[in-house]
Amino acid sequence: MTVDVILGLQWGDEGKGKIVDYLADQYDVVCRFQGGPNAGHTIKIDGSKYVLHTIPSGIFREHIINIIGNGVVLDPITFIKEITTLKTAGIEFESRLLVSKKAHIIIPTHRMLDAASEAAKGHLKIGSTLKGIGPAYMDKTGRNGLRIGDALLPDFKKRYQILKEKHLGLLQMFPEIDFDIDSQEKQFFEALDYIKSLQLINGEYFVNHCLTEGKKILAEGAQGSMLDVDFGTYPYVTSSNTITAGVCSGLGIAPSKIKEVIGIAKAYCTRVGSGPFPTELMDETGEKLRQIGMEFGATTGRPRRCGWIDIPQLKYTIMLNGVTQVIMTKMDVMDSFEEIKICTHYQYDHITTDELPYDMTATSITPLLKSAKGWNKSLESVNQFSDLPSESKAYVENISQLLHCPVSMVSTGPEREKLFEVIK
Numbered sequence: 052m053t054v055d056v057i058l059g060l061q062w063g064d065e066g067k068g069k070i071v072d073y074l075a076d077q078y079d080v081v082c083r084f085q086g087g088p089n090a091g092h093t094i095k096i097d098g099s100k101y102v103l104h105t106i107p108s109g110i111f112r113e114h115i116i117n118i119i120g121n122g123v124v125l126d127p128i129t130f131i132k133e134i135t136t137l138k139t140a141g142i143e144f145e146s147r148l149l150v151s152k153k154a155h156i157i158i159p160t161h162r163m164l165d166a167a168s169e170a171a172k173g174h175l176k177i178g179s180t181l182k183g184i185g186p187a188y189m190d191k192t193g194r195n196g197l198r199i200g201d202a203l204l205p206d207f208k209k210r211y212q213i214l215k216e217k218h219l220g221l222l223q224m225f226p227e228i229d230f231d232i233d234s235q236e237k238q239f240f241e242a243l244d245y246i247k248s249l250q251l252i253n254g255e256y257f258v259n260h261c262l263t264e265g266k267k268i269l270a271e272g273a274q275g276s277m278l279d280v281d282f283g284t285y286p287y288v289t290s291s292n293t294i295t296a297g298v299c300s301g302l303g304i305a306p307s308k309i310k311e312v313i314g315i316a317k318a319y320c321t322r323v324g325s326g327p328f329p330t331e332l333m334d335e336t337g338e339k340l341r342q343i344g345m346e347f348g349a350t351t352g353r354p355r356r357c358g359w360i361d362i363p364q365l366k367y368t369i370m371l372n373g374v375t376q377v378i379m380t381k382m383d384v385m386d387s388f389e390e391i392k393i394c395t396h397y398q399y400d401h402i403t404t405d406e407l408p409y410d411m412t413a414t415s416i417t418p419l420l421k422s423a424k425g426w427n428k429s430l431e432s433v434n435q436f437s438d439l440p441s442e443s444k445a446y447v448e449n450i451s452q453l454l455h456c457p458v459s460m461v462s463t464g465p466e467r468e469k470l471f472e473v474i475k
Contacts, residue, residue: 052261052262052264052265052266052268053262053308053310054268054269054270054298054304054308054309054310055078055268055269055310056269056272056295056298056372057269057272058271058272058275058295058313058372059275059293059314059315059316060275060276060314060315060316060365060368060369060372060374061276061317061364061365062274062277062278062284062320062321062326063274063322063323064091064275064317064321064323064355065275065315065317066317066380066381066462066465067092067272068093068108069093069094069108069465069467069470070313070315070380070470071092071107071108072094072096072109072111072112072467073467073470074269075112075115075269076115077269078115078267078268078269079114079261079267080115080117080118080258080261080266080268080269081107081109081115081117081269081271082107082118082119082258082268082269082270082271082302083105083106083120083271084120084270084271084297084301085122085123085272085273085291085297085301086184086272086273086274086289086293087105087125087157087182087184087273088104088105088125088126088129088130088182088184089184089273089274090104090105090274091103091348092104092108092271093465094111095466096111096466100465103133104129104130104133105125105126105129105130105133106119106133106134106137107119109269110137110142110144110147110148111142113143113147115147117144117147117148117149118149118150118151118252118254118257118258119151119154120151120154120254120301120302120303121152121153121154121254121301121303122154122291122292122302123301124156124184124187124191124291125150125199126157126162126182127156127239127242127245127246128238128239130246131245134245145249148249149249149252149254150199150249150250151199151251151252151254151255152199152200153198153199153253154198155188155197155198156187156198156201156243157182157183157184158215158218158239159230159232159239160214160215160218160222161183161187161190161218162183162186162230162235163222163228163230163232164183164186164221164222165182165186166181166230167222167228168186168225170225170226170228184291185290186218188291189290190214195214195217196214197210199251203247203251254303255302255303255304256303258302258303258304259303259304270298270301270302272297272298274289274291276293276294276314276371276372277364277368278293279293279294279297279371280293282371284327285410285412286412287325287327287412288326294368294371295309295312295371295372295373309373311376312373312374312375312376313374313375313377313378313459314368314369314372314376314378315377315380316360316377316378316379316380317344317360317379317380318381318382318385318446319357319358319360320357320358320359320361320364321346321358322355322356322358323348323353323355323356324353326412327412327416328358329358329361329394329397329411329416329418330358330359330361330392330420331356331357331358332357332358337356337357338357339387340358340384341354343384343387344357344381359391359392359393359394360394361418362393362394362395362405362454363396363397363404363407365377366453366455367406367407369454369456374456376457376459377451377454377457377458378458378460379447379460380461380462381462382447382461382462382463383429383430383431383464385425385446386426386429387427389427390422390425391422391423391424391446392420392421393420393421393423393449395419395420395453396418396419397416397417397419398416398417398418398419399414399415399416399417403419423442423445423446423449424442424445425442426439426440426441426442426443426446430464433463434468436461436471436472447461447473451473457473460473461473
């Protein structure tokens with residue numbers, strides 16, 4: 052059996068959690084393969100809203116195994132808050148939630164370092180979520196990190212203290228910040244004790260055994276492809292590989308095991324934090340998109356920057372990920388627009404192209420826009436693709452043709468039932 056992948060094609064916040072939740076019923080196992088509590092996957096079920104940061108979005112389907120893979124960095128404090136939410140909602144999960152022993156741990160001083168470093172950058176801030184993600188991945192690649200499996204070792208407290216002292220030394224380079232380390236450490240160790248009671252696994256063996264047994268696996272990405280540490284808008288990126296390649300290193304599977312790659316994209320585009328955004332609308336149209344789309348970060352609460360859909364950017368991430376189908380979300384946000392713009396090409400360095408420059412941060416890009424007719428009609432009562440207004444169907448078909456990739460489904464709201472197949 053093979054692994055299917057769901058990931059974001061823009062700068063994150065594309066609605067991946069809802070799509071994973073909807074499609075998870077077709078799978079036996081759902082795995083998170085990278086990122087950490089900087090993710091905010093929002094799922095709405097029967098009128099209740101849930102936001103997951105680390106736990107895979109398949110947790111709401113009672114027959115599905117959910118795995119936090121080795122590529123994830125896990126903050127025990129945030130993790131326990133998610134666990135509490137599930138318990139309060141009456142969701143049984145402990146028999147179905149597994150954690151790779153090789154997943155790295157975010158300790159309190161990682162978050163302290165993150166906050167101090169970002170504060171010291173002033174106007175050069177990269178827009179960190181301040182969750183300790185960057186410092187944790189730095190320790191991982193610097194071979195100083197602590198892993199979930201280490202918490203089972205008798206000398207874990209000693210290892211923890213060594214890493215903490217390293218961080219406290221680094222913090223001397225930054226201005227002092229308000230951070231209650233004693234309170235945070237108390238919460239950290241209490242949470243870690245609970246995590247040790249869960250099923251901790253050798254994730255690479257477990258996932259590959261599942262494949263051998265013919266189980267269907269879905270890999271769930273966090274953030275978006277344009278935040279990939281190698282191929283995103285560097286340095287305004289996250290610290291992990293958010294593209295399909297990250298599935299292999301983040302779960303321990305071979306590239307040949309990947310089959311379908313499902314890319315999620317909004318009908319427009321958003322970004323949180325700093326960094327280049329060619330189609331950004333710094334006007335009342337952008338504000339209209341923000342308000343109608345309720346574009347405020349699920350993790351940070353920060354208002355998202357909004358703009359038109361960007362075809363060169365999407366073609367780039369479709370290429371990088373080997374996307375086999377696109378799911379377009381938040382179509383309903385465009386209901387009241389008489390005219391919708393689509394960026395088809397860029398102009399920079401005296402050329403017109405649909406390729407991204409080496410450095411989007413250092414390059415002045417002019418987006419070339421074409422107009423599409425809006426539908427000026429609510430999609431609230433639409434339950435199937437054939438019921439969409441002709442202008443909506445034309446918009447979807449237009450995007451599919453421009454991307455040279457099929458749009459297989461569209462979403463017209465946050466609920467499970469507001470997602471349906473594109474029938475041509």
